[in-house]
Amino acid sequence: MAELGSARRLPRFGFLLMLLLLPAGSALEEPHHRTNGSATHKKAFPVLDFNYEHVRIPFEISLWILLALFMKLGFHIIPRVSHVVPESCLLIFVGLLVGGIIKAMHDKAPILDTKLFFLYLLPPIILDAGYFLPIRLFTENLGTILVFAVVGTLWNAFFIGGMMFAICQIEVAHLGGVSLLSCLLFGSIVSAVDPVAVLAVFEEIHINELLYILVFGESLLNDAVTVVLYHLFEEFSHAGSVTMGDAFLGVLSFLVVSLGGILAGVVYGIVGAFTSRFTSHSRVIEPLFVFLYSYMAYLSAEVFHLSGIMSLIACGVVMRPYVEANISHKSYTTIKYFLKMWSSVSETLIFIFLGVSTVEGPHNWNWLFVVFTLVLCLVSRVLGVVGLTFIINKFRIVKLTKKDQFIVAYGGLRGAIAFSLGFLLPDDETKHMFLTAIITVIFFTVFVQGMTIRPLVELLAVKRKKESRRSINEEIHTQFLDHLLTGIEDICGHYGHHHWKDKLTRFNENYVKKWLISGERSAEPQLISFYNKLEMKQAMMLVESNSSARLPTFASAASLQNVQPKEAAPRRAIPSISKTREEEIRKILRANLQKTRQRLRSYSRHDLFMDPFEDNMSEVRFRKQQVDMERRMSHYLTVPAKRQETPSVRKVWFEPEHKVHTYDLDDGESPAGLSFRPKPRPPEGVDLVDEDTPQNTNQGTAQPGQEEKLKPSCCLSDPGPNTEEEA
């Protein structure tokens, strides 16, 4: 298990417990002694014993995590504070307090050990971020993000390192002992934007997605640069000199580190997706596959000094679409919640430990060094962003405005990664100085920039996150536009962004999906899966609300019967169907019910509510409500009779229930008779090309529909009857 730092652990809590239990234990042992009090030296059998050492490590770890969680709870109970101060600041503050307490007791506190950080605390956060990365936005802005991540970080590292070396040359500072390479090493550590800090702050301010993805994407992708630079300069500062060949190797190393990391991630992602294809019989362990494959990807990349973060991201991104198509809805929920939980705990622990380590760690405060580091960090960040944006804007369609640039520059927060990397340095005086400077920079960015970014965002009226209303029209048009733009690019003969994206999508659909997705879902186009998800959402809302009077949101406002042609004269003529036809209808409906059920089973994405398929009663009710909703939705979207070519087909699809109903109404029963049994069959794909179905079901729908509106809850009180019950 991870060592929590150095020799003695935090025993305060344990001590208190010990104090409590010891008297209790000894008190219980006394009577035994007295009763047994013969001359034998035999030790009385201990009824209550005390053995703290046995459980010390897991005990203390649990206590720390509990502390972190209590802090999280506490912050949200005091709303005003958490509105002004971002959570990360509060956590560091708590860490400072705890560190102070421990120090006051002259105890050695656990510090943010590098191994603990990189192997246990960082991966959950990155996986959480990578798994839920908005892919579309990310790939659209990939060029910009890469430029910021690679060129920006390089510029920062060299600028800070170089300038700090110049500063060190000043006689006054007494820093002559710091070599250029050490300074460059320092520069590379302190220049990287930290994903944890960025996430912690940006998530609270709800900024628009473009800016979020730019800063966050940069913080993820600059890991490769940081890793390479760090190892480079570390090697060189041992070697003492740099040659051109070394520089070239450095560039090569960068390519290897980044591409290798991505490759490792992709490989694990594909294997993970493939594995998920076969998990249909052991649903319980599905989430574990996702977690373990991702973690293995991270660790494998770290073995070869490749970029673990990029590997983790690549694995999550590659795995996600296929895994989501294969796993059950419960597994999906499990994955989502576990990732959120772990990343939340990790983040909290990181910040607390940062605070504790600050109090703890050996410091070497050098005014000149620290102040200049801080100033240079800010200056180089601003210069870098402005300069790069100038170049980038020549290639972008949506240009970055000055406001955007300001937010990107201001959002360049440093965090625990810088601290941990600094901790890895060999132990000497300069290391302490570097650490002090790094901590100061981290504190400044997290406290000052973190606290002020929210009022600044409001002051500058930066665009906030649009409330995503994910409508089906937007989805249709997004896809339509994709194809349209691809087509136009083909006509122009211009192999642009859309062309390649289209090729990749087609490759994915034709080959990859067949391998990695089980069953019939491998052939499903995205629009349909989107629509089905939406449908499921609506159905679930109905079940949860348990009232059919409230229509689902996207069909709510418009009174449904209005989407209907004028010509529909409500004629009552309801012709009959032959028995064989009816049998046919029932068979098809039953088959479609099976299909629907199968599809519904693998979709739902929403909060953990009772799985409808595990309980018969609710299953029936669920189906009924879904059907009911479907019916009402589709009821009045009838195309005017004169415009259709094949009225019969369409009619049958729309109202299979009504068909059965109208059959029963044959004897001219009043529409009020509608309140009798509904048939729990979803009106899914009934493909009856049936010429002699009544042409007037069109009109028939108009009439019952109006009654439907009046009697919304009619169908929901009784469970669905047997299909055979039909006369």
Add this chain to the structure above:
Amino acid sequence: MGTLQSSAGHPLYTELSEKTGFSAEQIAVLHKRFKQLSHNEDILRRQHFDEIPDLSCNPIRSQITEAFFDKRNFSRSNEGKVNEIGFEEFLLVMSHFRPPSQSMTQEQRENVRREKLRFLFNMHDTDNDGTITLEEYRHVVEELLSRSGALEKETAKSIADAAMLEVASISVGHMEPDEFYEGITFEHFLKLLDGFEIESKMSIRFLNVDATTLCK
């Protein structure tokens, strides 16, 4: 690129540049492409579009091709279809895909948005009656899904129906029992795709169209 611009072509290009907003270099490159597609004639016909190999796997190719021959896209007042187009019409259709320049005012941006949405609207509204009816919308969805092979017609229909319902609820809100919703008018269409940022999404970079990529 220097060899493309002969002194004779200049006045024509400047006139076109004013009309469509393309720069002279872009027009030159597009002219080259036009000649390539039309086999060095002066007019393009529908079969020239069918000869483009990449376009054949595009699910909405017929609609795209039709858009080029739709008079409504040439100027606002025309209607109907033609069977052949010249370079100017080609450019006019292409100009709908120009990205908005950064120096535009809000009003100009709004105009650009309207134009692009108008183009989309015309693509959907195949019978020129000013509204997108349910049937036309269904056709759109079916075309979109046509590439994926075995498709249940009913699913396409239900998607289109749900979409229409959504439009109705957004545009008209609450309706009286005896009103009905005929189809999506242009105003409703605008309202529907309000947050879509179409001026940046519906753009192609004409800037770096390299002559060498045209050799297809």
